[in-house]
Every structure is written in structure tokens, then in C-alpha cells.
Amino acid sequence: MSTRFLLISLICFFSAVSFATDVFEKDSDDDGIPDQQDQCADTLKDQLVNAKGCELDSDEDGVINRLDKCLNTGKNLTVNAQGCELDTDGDGVVNSRDRCADTKKGALVDYKGCIAGVIKQEPVRPKIDCSLINESLQAVEAACLIDTDKDGVADFQDQCSKTQKGVLVNLQGCELDSDLDGVINRLDKCLDTPERISVNKVGCELDGDGDGVVDRKDKCKNTAKGAKVNFKGCVLDLDKDGVIDSKDLCPTTPNGTKVDETGCEPDADKDSVIDQIDRCPNTPANVKVDFFGCVSGDDNS
Numbered sequence: 001m002s003t004r005f006l007l008i009s010l011i012c013f014f015s016a017v018s019f020a021t022d023v024f025e026k027d028s029d030d031d032g033i034p035d036q037q038d039q040c041a042d043t044l045k046d047q048l049v050n051a052k053g054c055e056l057d058s059d060e061d062g063v064i065n066r067l068d069k070c071l072n073t074g075k076n077l078t079v080n081a082q083g084c085e086l087d088t089d090g091d092g093v094v095n096s097r098d099r100c101a102d103t104k105k106g107a108l109v110d111y112k113g114c115i116a117g118v119i120k121q122e123p124v125r126p127k128i129d130c131s132l133i134n135e136s137l138q139a140v141e142a143a144c145l146i147d148t149d150k151d152g153v154a155d156f157q158d159q160c161s162k163t164q165k166g167v168l169v170n171l172q173g174c175e176l177d178s179d180l181d182g183v184i185n186r187l188d189k190c191l192d193t194p195e196r197i198s199v200n201k202v203g204c205e206l207d208g209d210g211d212g213v214v215d216r217k218d219k220c221k222n223t224a225k226g227a228k229v230n231f232k233g234c235v236l237d238l239d240k241d242g243v244i245d246s247k248d249l250c251p252t253t254p255n256g257t258k259v260d261e262t263g264c265e266p267d268a269d270k271d272s273v274i275d276q277i278d279r280c281p282n283t284p285a286n287v288k289v290d291f292f293g294c295v296s297g298d299d300n301s
Contacts, residue, residue: 209225
């Protein structure tokens with residue numbers, strides 16, 4: 001094989017490789033997906049794309065995330081150009097939840113999209129059974145739409161018919177109690193109480209001894225009033241000598257040291273020299289001693 005033929009072959013090979021690379025790895029819109037696989041070849045710069053090279057549409061409503069103002073639309077729902085559910089009658093209640101889909105413009109509606117408030121028409125007839133209302137409220141007699149406290153829940157469904165004005169209510173027309181502790185949010189100072197926990201009148205967990213540690217976490221439930229406690233609700237004993245700080249006259253005793261009821265190291269003869277270093281442990285009372293607990297000249301060493 002001649003050198004010239006070999007050279008020509010190499011040139012052809014590398015040209016083919018270069019061509020294949022250009023064709024199969026070219027990414028015109030720089031989105032990380034080669035043109036050969038890219039179904040959206042003109043994606044805007046720096047936009048996140050899926051495996052097909054198209055901009056993400058997280059809720060699959062046909063509107064890409066960049067233009068979608070309602071990113072959590074349910075599947076298979078009809079949406080507008082902004083990716084939000086349709087509200088054909090413009091009453092603020094989307095079609096999928098609107099039981100009165102042709103409410104007149106400007107009408108005040110409840111959470112179902114139906115006219116809210118007291119209907120000033122004929123007196124309520126006692127034979128009307130509002131519990132039999134079907135899905136379409138449009139044909140329901142006016143009596144079934146009466147909402148005396150104007151909370152958005154009709155009287156026949158309202159279990160709390162005297163709710164204060166402007167207060168948020170649940171589907172039963174009663175004030176919200178988010179943590180289900182029996183204390184409504186308006187009065188609840190602890191809105192995230194765990195489920196099935198006993199609470200006081202302001203919705204907070206009980207703290208029987210008033211030490212700042214709730215009973216559920218309190219290991220010492222009868223702490224004296226005003227005592228400083230640790231995170232377990234027990235009185236502090238910083239030097240861990242068994243004598244609580246409020247009664248400890250020597251609050252920095254070395255760890256493991258034997259102490260008396262005052263939290264101090266024992267001094268049997270009361271000469272102010274602790275037994276551990278006292279060379280004269282039986283000194284008479286009121287006698288002046290030296291550093292080792294001995295009367296001058298009476299050092300047992």
C-alpha cells in the first residue's frame with residue numbers, strides 16, 4: 001500500500017468522523033439535546049428542557065412553566081393561555097368547582113360559585129328539604145341559599161350559624177381550627193399543636209408546673225415555681241454533683257467529687273479546710289488553722 005493511498009484514506013476517515021460529529025452532536029439552541037433528538041430546536045437560551053429538548057411543562061397542561069401562572073393545575077383540566085383553570089362566568093370560582101357556572105357578572109358568590117347572602121324573597125316554607133339539593137343549585141328554591149351570617153355557607157349546611165363577620169370558616173361554616181385541638185385559629189396561640197395533644201384555652205400544650213417545658217416532654221413534672229430547668233424540665237445542676245443549683249453553695253465542684261447536702265466537699269471539723277486535704281481532720285472548733293487544716297506546729301505530716 002503506497003504512502004499516498006494511506007494518506008488519502010486517513011483524510012477521508014477523519015472527514016467522515018468530523019461530518020458525523022457535526023450531524024449527530026450539533027446542538028443549535030445549546031439546550032444540551034443534540035439536534036437529531038431535539039423536537040424543539042429553537043428553545044430560548046438558558047431554559048430548562050425535557051429529554052425531547054422542549055421547555056418543561058410540569059403540570060402537563062400544555063402551557064410551559066415559563067408562561068404558566070398556575071403550575072399545579074390538575075391533569076386533564078382545560079386551561080387558559082396562562083395555564084390557569086377556566087372561570088367562564090368570572091366569579092372567582094374555577095369551572096371544575098363551580099356548581100353555578102353561569103352566575104351573573106358582579107354577583108357575590110360562595111365557595112361553590114353560587115349566589116351568597118340572604119335572599120329577600122318569599123318567606124321560607126317549612127316543607128323544603130334542603131338536604132336533597134342536587135349538583136345543580138341553579139334550580140334550587142331561594143330558601144336553600146339563605147346565609148344569615150354571610151360566611152359563604154348556606155344556613156341549611158351551616159353548623160355554626162352565628163360566625164363573626166369576616167372570619168374564615170370550614171365547609172361546615174365553623175371557624176377554622178387548623179391543628180384540630182378544639183381551639184379556633186382566632187384564639188389559638190399555638191397553631192401547630194400535634195394531633196391528639198391536650199391543650200389549654202389558648203390552644204397550647206399543657207405545662208402543669210409552669211417551668212416552660214410542656215408536660216409531654218417534661219421528665220420532672222413537679223418542679224418548684226420559678227426554678228430554672230433544663231430542656232427536660234428538671235432543675236439545673238450544672239456541676240452534676242446531685243445538688244440542684246438553687247441549693248448548691250459550691251456550684252462548680254469538679255466532676256465526680258463527693259459533696260455534702262450543700263453541694264460542697266465535706267469538712268468534718270468545720271475548719272474551712274476540706275477533708276480531702278485536711279491533715280488534721282479533728283481540729284477543735286473555732287481554732288485558727290493553716291492551709292492544711294492544722295494548728296501552727298501541729299502538722300501531722
